[in-house]
Amino acid sequence: MDFNLSEEQQLLKDSVDRFVLDDYDFEKRRKTSNSDDGFSRDNWKTFAELGWLAVGLPEEYGGFGGPVETMIVMEAIGRGLVTEPYLPTVILGAGLVAEAGTDAQKESILGAVAEGSCMLAFGYAEPTSRFNLADVSTTAEKKGDGYVLNGHKSVVYGAAAADKIIVSARTSGGVRDNDGISLFIVDNNTKGLTRRDYPTADGLRASEVEMENVEVGADALLGTEGAALPVIEKVVDQGIAALCAEAVGCMEMLKDETNEYLKTRKQFGVPIGKFQVLQHRMVDCFIELEQSRSMTYMVTLKLDEDTESRRKAASSAKAQIGKGGVFIGAQSVQMHGGMGMTDELKISHYYKRLMQIDTMFGNRDWHLKQFAALTQ
Amino acid sequence: MDLAFSPDEQAFRSEVRAFLEAELPDDLRHKVRQRQELAREDYLCWQRILHARGWIAGSWPKEHGGCDWTPAQRHIFDEECHAADAPPLLPFGLQMVGPVIYTFGRPDQKEFFLPRLLSGEHWWCQGYSEPGSGSDLASLQTAAVRDGDDYIINGQKIWTSLAHHADWIFCLVRTQKEGKQQEGISFLLIDMKTPGITVRPLILMDQGHHVNEVFFENVRVPVANRIGEENKGWTYAKFLLGNERAGIAEVAWNKKLLQRLKEMAADTPASGDRLLDDAVFSRKVAETEVKLTALEYCNLRILAAMQEGSPPGGEASMLKLLGSEVTQAITELTVEALGYYAAPYELADRTPGSNWSPVGPDAAEGVMGQHLFMRAITIAGGSSEVQKNIIAKMVLGL
Numbered sequence: 105m106d107f108n109l110s111e112e113q114q115l116l117k118d119s120v121d122r123f124v125l126d127d128y129d130f131e132k133r134r135k136t137s138n139s140d141d142g143f144s145r146d147n148w149k150t151f152a153e154l155g156w157l158a159v160g161l162p163e164e165y166g167g168f169g170g171p172v173e174t175m176i177v178m179e180a181i182g183r184g185l186v187t188e189p190y191l192p193t194v195i196l197g198a199g200l201v202a203e204a205g206t207d208a209q210k211e212s213i214l215g216a217v218a219e220g221s222c223m224l225a226f227g228y229a230e231p232t233s234r235f236n237l238a239d240v241s242t243t244a245e246k247k248g249d250g251y252v253l254n255g256h257k258s259v260v261y262g263a264a265a266a267d268k269i270i271v272s273a274r275t276s277g278g279v280r281d282n283d284g285i286s287l288f289i290v291d292n293n294t295k296g297l298t299r300r301d302y303p304t305a306d307g308l309r310a311s312e313v314e315m316e317n318v319e320v321g322a323d324a325l326l327g328t329e330g331a332a333l334p335v336i337e338k339v340v341d342q343g344i345a346a347l348c349a350e351a352v353g354c355m356e357m358l359k360d361e362t363n364e365y366l367k368t369r370k371q372f373g374v375p376i377g378k379f380q381v382l383q384h385r386m387v388d389c390f391i392e393l394e395q396s397r398s399m400t401y402m403v404t405l406k407l408d409e410d411t412e413s414r415r416k417a418a419s420s421a422k423a424q425i426g427k428g429g430v431f432i433g434a435q436s437v438q439m440h441g442g443m444g445m446t447d448e449l450k451i452s453h454y455y456k457r458l459m460q461i462d463t464m465f466g467n468r469d470w471h472l473k474q475f476a477a478l479t480q
Numbered sequence: 481m482d483l484a485f486s487p488d489e490q491a492f493r494s495e496v497r498a499f500l501e502a503e504l505p506d507d508l509r510h511k512v513r514q515r516q517e518l519a520r521e522d523y524l525c526w527q528r529i530l531h532a533r534g535w536i537a538g539s540w541p542k543e544h545g546g547c548d549w550t551p552a553q554r555h556i557f558d559e560e561c562h563a564a565d566a567p568p569l570l571p572f573g574l575q576m577v578g579p580v581i582y583t584f585g586r587p588d589q590k591e592f593f594l595p596r597l598l599s600g601e602h603w604w605c606q607g608y609s610e611p612g613s614g615s616d617l618a619s620l621q622t623a624a625v626r627d628g629d630d631y632i633i634n635g636q637k638i639w640t641s642l643a644h645h646a647d648w649i650f651c652l653v654r655t656q657k658e659g660k661q662q663e664g665i666s667f668l669l670i671d672m673k674t675p676g677i678t679v680r681p682l683i684l685m686d687q688g689h690h691v692n693e694v695f696f697e698n699v700r701v702p703v704a705n706r707i708g709e710e711n712k713g714w715t716y717a718k719f720l721l722g723n724e725r726a727g728i729a730e731v732a733w734n735k736k737l738l739q740r741l742k743e744m745a746a747d748t749p750a751s752g753d754r755l756l757d758d759a760v761f762s763r764k765v766a767e768t769e770v771k772l773t774a775l776e777y778c779n780l781r782i783l784a785a786m787q788e789g790s791p792p793g794g795e796a797s798m799l800k801l802l803g804s805e806v807t808q809a810i811t812e813l814t815v816e817a818l819g820y821y822a823a824p825y826e827l828a829d830r831t832p833g834s835n836w837s838p839v840g841p842d843a844a845e846g847v848m849g850q851h852l853f854m855r856a857i858t859i860a861g862g863s864s865e866v867q868k869n870i871i872a873k874m875v876l877g878l
Contacts, residue, residue: 231840234819236751258840259820280752302839305825305848312839371616381865437685437855441614441863442639445684445856452685456852459815460823467816469760 107401109172116169117176119154124184130450133185141265142309143188152220157194160342162202165214171342171404175349182353185453187308189225192262193217195346197224199339200270200287204327209289213268225266227257227313228336235466237272237336239280242315244273244288251275251325253288253296253318263311264301266292271313275330285333287326294318306457334411341418344465345407348400351425351461354454355393358436361451362386365440382439389435392428399424416478419471426468429458485552493556500564503529512565515846516828517688520603520645526567527600536598537574544582544590545598551783558732568733572641573597573604576720577650580667584708584716593648593669607637607651607670607694608717615866617652618661618714622696624653624668626703631655631668633676633699639860643679643692646672656711667713669705676700686852687827721862722796728861729779729803734772737810741765744843745817755817768809775802794875797867804857804864811851822848 109117127150136144151157160174161167174195181190198217201209201224216222233239242255253273263269269290277284290297296318299311327335366377366386376382403421406414433455437444444451462468485493508522530536538554540546549557574597581593596602613620622635633653643649649670656664670677676699681689707716742765748755755761782795815822821840825848828836838845858864872878 229820231821232749232751234748234750234755239751259823300839302824302826304823305852306823310823370612371614371619376615379865381868434855438858438863441859442609442691442856445859447683447685447687452852452855455855456685463816463820463822467819473760 109176113169113172113176116159116173117180120156120177120180121183123150123154124180124186128184128186130185130453133187137187137307142303142307143265147186147188148220148223151188151190152218155218156190157220158218159194161194161198161214161218162210165202165210166218167202167214171345171407174342174346175400175404178346178349179353179356182350182355182457183357185307185354185357185450185457189223189262189265189308191343191346191350192225192260192266193223195343196226196339197266197268197270199342200226200326200335201289203339204287204332204335206323208323209326213289222268223262223266225260225262225269225311226339227260227263227269227271228340229258229260231256231258235470236280237340238282238285238333240272240274240285241279242271242273244275244286246275247319250319250321251288253290253315253320255315257313257315259304259310260313261304261308261310263292263299263313264309268292269297269313270326271315272332272336277330282333284330285336286329287332287335288320288324289326290315290318290320290324294320304460306460307453308460337415338411340465341403341414342407344418344422345400345403347461347464348396348403348421348425351429351458352393352397352400354458354461355389355396355429355432358432358451358454358458359389359393362389362436362439369441376439385435385439389432392431396425396428412478416475419475419478422465423468423471423475426462426471430462433458485556489552489556492553493560496557496560497564499533499535500560500566503533504564504566505529508567509565512567514842515850518567522567523570523645524600524603527569530569531599536569537578539575540578540582544578544594551780551787554783555732555780559735562732562736565736570642571728572606572646573602575723576606577604577669579723580650580707580716580720581669583719584667589669589707602647603642603645605640605643605646605649605672605694607640607649609639610636611638615863617717618665620652620654620665622651622653624655624666624701626655627700629703630700631703631706633668633670633696633701635696637694637696638691639682640679640692640694641690641860643672643694644681644689648672649694650707652713652717655713662714664711665713665717666710667707667716668701669707670699670701674699674701684853684856686849688849688853690853722793728857729775729799730807731772731776731779731803734775734803734806734810737807737814738765738769738772740843741810741814741817744814744841747841747843748817748819750819761813761817764813768806768813771802771809772806775799775806778802794871794873797862797870797874800861801864801867801871807854807857811847811854814847815851818844818847825849 156177158167159169159177198214201213213222228237230241244251244253257271269292271288271290272285273288274284275286296316298314301311304310363386366382367375369376399421403417406417436451437455440451443449508526511518537546538549538557542548578597582590610620624631624633649672651668651670652665653668654664655666676697678695680693682691682693684690745756746754750758779799821844824839
């Protein structure tokens, strides 16, 4: 057993931590988040140059590292509340291609992702699916050699910036059947694909993606027709692990900031951190963070285990992170008092991100239900 | 003991309902239902309609222009107004400074301020908190120095709700630096148009402009605008806070929010089921409804006791605690009900002719914003931690 980073991992950590500290202060982040794209293409270029866009990709396509390296990057993304669409592009999009793509698809997409010239997004949710990945109403019908796609994908993070959007669509079976789901890589400018782009409460960008008779070729199919659900579940579990690491970064930042505030803010002639009720609350935050970090290590190190073990790890970690993140977020606002409510302080921005993290890929109730079913 | 409403009270309910049906404008109803931000004129429009009917101040004595309603009548009125999606009545004038003026003010102050407060001619805001004085309100530093018939005010207030709409501000100021902090505070009524006052917006996490900083630089206020005695302001301030907390349970509004939540959960598809049929979600809604019911009857008991002459004490703190917790529980569940559709956050373009509509279901409008803003209710008006200190000290003698 070893929870230490290797020398190379430590170097990666130093590099991402330094970037967040030196080049991603909160006022810069605010400006970037409020810009039209919601992120900075210059930063994306920097990510590519420093090799972060290749983390977790197969070595033959220029990638390096695995789940632990991804965790290191995502934790820094959490600390800096980074808005660049790393999760949609590198973890989800490239993850799906790496998992299920043909050599030709990997060849054309993964290298481009690593060098920063291709951004991706993944549309898995629909207006009626809630958190069920197998609930797919979007259809893909065979036409000639290719397919015709029809349907509506909701709240697709990073879709506006993406060159290609990967969507789940049903090639056979009923709306909630596990079998019959396929994945397609759709160019963002394909005729029949329309988007409504919008900012999200946590300062990112997402879109409603509607497809009306979108025609794609046979080479748009990603993986085996009708057998995409296990692939989606695996990559979403990787996404959950990454999101857990991001949440830990957010929580740690809030813990540090709030702890400092308790030491400096004075009321009734003493720092408010002298009041036992706030001391205990702060301890509760610390304990939630430690549990969340432990669960993040656990899920990160179990991503390559068998399906059942991986799914148990992902659902239990996501349940803890959802609960712990919202608790620390809400308590950090509360302990900062009115200042915690302001747009000016970063506290509320981290709280908003942690709320979205709880919801993303299914909230804590959803994952508790999955975990219960897997452990009965 | 009897929980049933009397025939008179039931008749009153019908009367209120018919009035709302006839008089509440549809556009206001729609704005409230869709959780849209209300403009100054929206609040005033509704205030004028209620004023014309003589129903603007249910709890005030008749001699000051109120209705002298019983707790049951007030409860009924609130329930019917919220059920009909009427705009809220802002507390700063009607619940806060009004009762201070008619309880502690001079006859000429009552005569000047009360009718204008009731009609909406004077919009009031509350100058209590300061940057260094939040939970520790009595440490406030805004100074009032006597100069002939005036005070000269220098200092800063913060978190001043809707000060950008206000005509008048009631302020706690320091008139004496020596001795016990609480014994050097006075209660002043200040015209917002007085030279030297600057209002600066503070944007909150929902990106809304609800609160402000108010700066005073050599602001000249007539001594005649002081309520009661100099250095006795803390007494009036505490009286006001007690009233503020008693009104803050917001039972009827919470009931309405809960009803909206249940409607939304019934309309929300959750992969083949309705969200309301999800055992875990419906259990959380039920838990919240039970908590709200307990709050409702705590509130009625305390209102009844007030009616019989017991001033609201530590019990009002309990109502504030429970009410704010219930509201936060409901808005959290409402966000949760939306699932992924809680994320879209466009600041709506409501310029005439814009065809903006919310992303996702219609009911998604304003839900996240309301939830974010409602994080403030366990902080404002005395934080939950302060309320618990009050109960521990005043009620439990600890």
